[in-house]
Amino acid sequence: xxxxxxxxxxVEDEDFDLWIEAGHAExxxxxxxxxxxxxxxxxxxxxxxxxxxxxxxxxxxxxxxxFLSMVIMTLIFGRVAGLPSIGNAPYAIMVFAALLPWQxxxxxxxxSGQSVVSNRDMISKVYFPRIIVPTASVLVSFVDFxxxxxxxxxxxxxxxxPPGWNLLALPAFMFLAAVxxxxxxxxLTALTVQYRDxxxxxxxxxxxxxxxxxxxxxxxxxxxxxxxxxxxxxxxxCLNPLVxxxxxxxxxxxxxxxxxxxxxxLVSLAVSFLLLAAGIAYFRKTERxxxxxx
Amino acid sequence: xxxxxxxxxEGLSKKYILGQRAGSAGGLRHAIEDAxxxxxxxxxxxxxGAGNSxxxxxEMEFWALQDVSFDVRRGEVVGIIGRNGAGKxxxxxxxxxxxEPTKGRIGLKGRVASLLEVGTGFHPELSxxxxxxxxxxxxxxxxxxxxxxxxxxxxxxxxEKFLDTPVKRYSSGxxxxxxxxxxxxxxxxxxxxxxxxxxxxxxxxxxxxxxMREVTDGGRTVLFVSHxxxxxxxxxxxxxxxxxxxxxxxxxxxxxxxxxxxDVAHQEAEPVSNPAFRSGSGTHRIHEIRATSKDFRPxxxxxxxxxxxxxxxxxxFHFSMHFRDEWDVAVFAINSEYLEGLSLKxxxxxxxxxxxxxxLPPGDYRADAYLHCNGIIDHWPDACRFRVGxxxxxxxxxxxxxxxxxxxxxxxxxEILPAGGKP
Numbered sequence: 229x230x231x232x233x234x235x236x237x238x239v240e241d242e243d244f245d246l247w248i249e250a251g252h253a254e255x256x257x258x259x260x261x262x263x264x265x266x267x268x269x270x271x272x273x274x275x276x277x278x279x280x281x282x283x284x285x286x287x288x289x290x291x292x293x294x295f296l297s298m299v300i301m302t303l304i305f306g307r308v309a310g311l312p313s314i315g316n317a318p319y320a321i322m323v324f325a326a327l328l329p330w331q332x333x334x335x336x337x338x339x340s341g342q343s344v345v346s347n348r349d350m351i352s353k354v355y356f357p358r359i360i361v362p363t364a365s366v367l368v369s370f371v372d373f374x375x376x377x378x379x380x381x382x383x384x385x386x387x388x389x390p391p392g393w394n395l396l397a398l399p400a401f402m403f404l405a406a407v408x409x410x411x412x413x414x415x416l417t418a419l420t421v422q423y424r425d426x427x428x429x430x431x432x433x434x435x436x437x438x439x440x441x442x443x444x445x446x447x448x449x450x451x452x453x454x455x456x457x458x459x460x461x462x463x464x465x466c467l468n469p470l471v472x473x474x475x476x477x478x479x480x481x482x483x484x485x486x487x488x489x490x491x492x493x494l495v496s497l498a499v500s501f502l503l504l505a506a507g508i509a510y511f512r513k514t515e516r517x518x519x520x521x522x
Numbered sequence: 523x524x525x526x527x528x529x530x531x532e533g534l535s536k537k538y539i540l541g542q543r544a545g546s547a548g549g550l551r552h553a554i555e556d557a558x559x560x561x562x563x564x565x566x567x568x569x570x571g572a573g574n575s576x577x578x579x580x581e582m583e584f585w586a587l588q589d590v591s592f593d594v595r596r597g598e599v600v601g602i603i604g605r606n607g608a609g610k611x612x613x614x615x616x617x618x619x620x621x622e623p624t625k626g627r628i629g630l631k632g633r634v635a636s637l638l639e640v641g642t643g644f645h646p647e648l649s650x651x652x653x654x655x656x657x658x659x660x661x662x663x664x665x666x667x668x669x670x671x672x673x674x675x676x677x678x679x680x681x682e683k684f685l686d687t688p689v690k691r692y693s694s695g696x697x698x699x700x701x702x703x704x705x706x707x708x709x710x711x712x713x714x715x716x717x718x719x720x721x722x723x724x725x726x727x728x729x730x731x732x733x734m735r736e737v738t739d740g741g742r743t744v745l746f747v748s749h750x751x752x753x754x755x756x757x758x759x760x761x762x763x764x765x766x767x768x769x770x771x772x773x774x775x776x777x778x779x780x781x782x783x784x785d786v787a788h789q790e791a792e793p794v795s796n797p798a799f800r801s802g803s804g805t806h807r808i809h810e811i812r813a814t815s816k817d818f819r820p821x822x823x824x825x826x827x828x829x830x831x832x833x834x835x836x837x838x839f840h841f842s843m844h845f846r847d848e849w850d851v852a853v854f855a856i857n858s859e860y861l862e863g864l865s866l867k868x869x870x871x872x873x874x875x876x877x878x879x880x881x882l883p884p885g886d887y888r889a890d891a892y893l894h895c896n897g898i899i900d901h902w903p904d905a906c907r908f909r910v911g912x913x914x915x916x917x918x919x920x921x922x923x924x925x926x927x928x929x930x931x932x933x934x935x936x937e938i939l940p941a942g943g944k945p
Contacts, residue, residue, distance in 0.1 A: 244629035270659040355619040519621040
């Protein structure tokens with residue numbers, strides 16, 4: 229009778245392209261990601277294509293939601309509460325300039341949190357860098373975000389509020405919005421795979437987040453209430469990465485004083501990048517066991 | 523060059539931790555304690571990092587693979603056989619990098635593609651054309667490559683007319699054909715294939731086997747898991763027999779298969795009667811399959827009643843049974859899919875099965891049961907065992923000649939024509 233193992237001839241480690249080992253950090257992680265770059269685009273395309281199949285209004289849904297939120301916030305914060313706008317900008321435009329990055333962030337967060345769980349079949353049957361899944365869903369939200377920029381353009385035309393040269397900086401802030409969304413999204417995705425509790429937590433975070441971010445009001449209102457920009461409470465407020473992103477957006481669209489280099493604001497900027505670094509690190513640490521726990 | 527090692531597996535082990543099943547013990551007090559302790563446990567795990575959290579006493583360890591080692595050389599076609607739960611699928615998952623090994627390591631050389639399921643990533647709302655591109659990307663093909671092979675893929679699947687129809691309107695046959703067609707056009711240096719041939723009609727299975735043969739003749743290295751021992755014998759030069767996570771035997775496929783078959787014949791049943799431990803998506807589960815008689819007669823009919831329970835809402839699905847003899851050789855299979863227009867509606871139900879032919883020689887038989895709908899919903903290996911008694915002689919077969927006649931008995935007639943041919 230045969231028995232095992234047969235005597236294995238010695239091999240050199242370099243003879244193989246890839247060694248799969250426990251707890252072994254992927255040597256070619258980023259290269260692998262680059263190889264699968266098409267999958268990333270295709271998954272995003274799939275989500276966009278699928279979402280509007282069998283809907284009557286189609287892409288219009290991406291426009292209706294932010295528009296209605298803007299109307300409500302303008303009424304509540306601008307008219308009822310009587311909060312000031314920035315310079316001579318119409319309150320509606322001030323709100324909308326903040327709603328765009330906020331909605332992008334919150335949509336990306338909800339979508340990416342669910343993404344790995346809802347692509348469970350793929351995760352448990354085929355290998356690809358897992359990080360593609362939440363990243364693709366952030367990309368989908370980014371597409372919606374680009375579409376809703378059209379409303380902003382329409383509103384500026386309606387109010388006859390021409391943008392200044394500041395608008396050219398908008399892509400930089402869009403990039404920052406994506407950094408924050410991806411960072412938070414990756415952390416939540418990894419947590420949701422392990423603990424489905426986070427499914428219930430995300431809507432809460434999103435709801436809560438809208439009030440602690442300067443969406444319906446501008447952060448100058450906060451500074452005024454606190455007395456000074458250097459109040460420690462204002463630093464706490466600026467731990468929210470979206471404060472920088474949102475105020476940056478407003479500066480691009482509305483112009484006005486450039487106050488983004490003040491120290492509390494820089495805290496907010498730093499948090500964005502820290503969040504992304506933490507998100508990638510935590511995701512990479514947990515993704516190897518996704519197929520076992522999903 | 524020809525005997526260069528392209529896959530090396532060294533001391534590979536994989537541990538799973540089975541959480542305590544809900545409702546298995548404890549009652550309310552435990553549940554509350556658990557709920558109170560949960561946030562602390564959660565915090566502890568978050569800090570320690572998921573994946574390598576220490577196992578608490580309530581968690582059960584399970585070694586799906588233990589110290590598995592083997593080499594595969596370039597151009598070899600290796601079959602992996604063993605009972606369900608022997609670790610075959612886990613081995614493929616580790617090899618395809620879907621899950622991480624607990625110990626040991628694997629060296630791979632060349633582009634690897636794995637096919638653990640056909641149609642992974644297919645989206646029902648998208649058209650056939652869109653799904654080909656999507657599925658290709660999921661399997662690791664370049665879009666340019668898919669574009670170049672597109673016509674070939676579509677022709678192989680035979681769905682030219684339905685390219686722009688959403689695949690949710692496809693028959694399950696068309697769906698599987700299209701999905702396999704994409705996979706068949708992968709051109710990796712190492713191909714890892716799980717039991718993808720278990721579903722689908724026989725004509726399609728033949729097509730798949732032919733394609734597999736073409737792939738293997740092309741000098742590619744293939745690892746192939748199957749319950750279809752004759753397919754393993756036909757396709758694979760070597761085989762690895764896994765039992766309870768360990769390699770029992772490796773070598774030329776003939777002797778390995780023979781060893782496996784003799785083990786199976788002498789082994790007691792270990793049916794996976796608890797659905798929670800079975801594979802499949804689990805939206806519906808078979809809770810019981812009962813043979814209506816302890817001893818069937820060779821001349822049949824065979825009758826079974828299956829009790830199916832719904833666990834989650836789903837689309838209609840199919841029920842199939844695959845019959846094997848005591849040597850674990852497939853004898854025949856039945857499938858609700860073959861009955862025109864019969865699909866099972868979601869919900870709890872009982873299905874009765876009546877099989878008029880074939881006539882089976884006396885002996886012990888067992889059946890695997892499946893619920894499926896494009897993918898496998900429930901797979902119950904060894905779901906039902908029954909015996910065909912030796913008491914009645916059939917069609918002139920004696921009980922001894924019936925046993926030696928072959929896998930089935932024939933219902934036959936002969937007519938003697940007068941010499942010269944025409945009556």
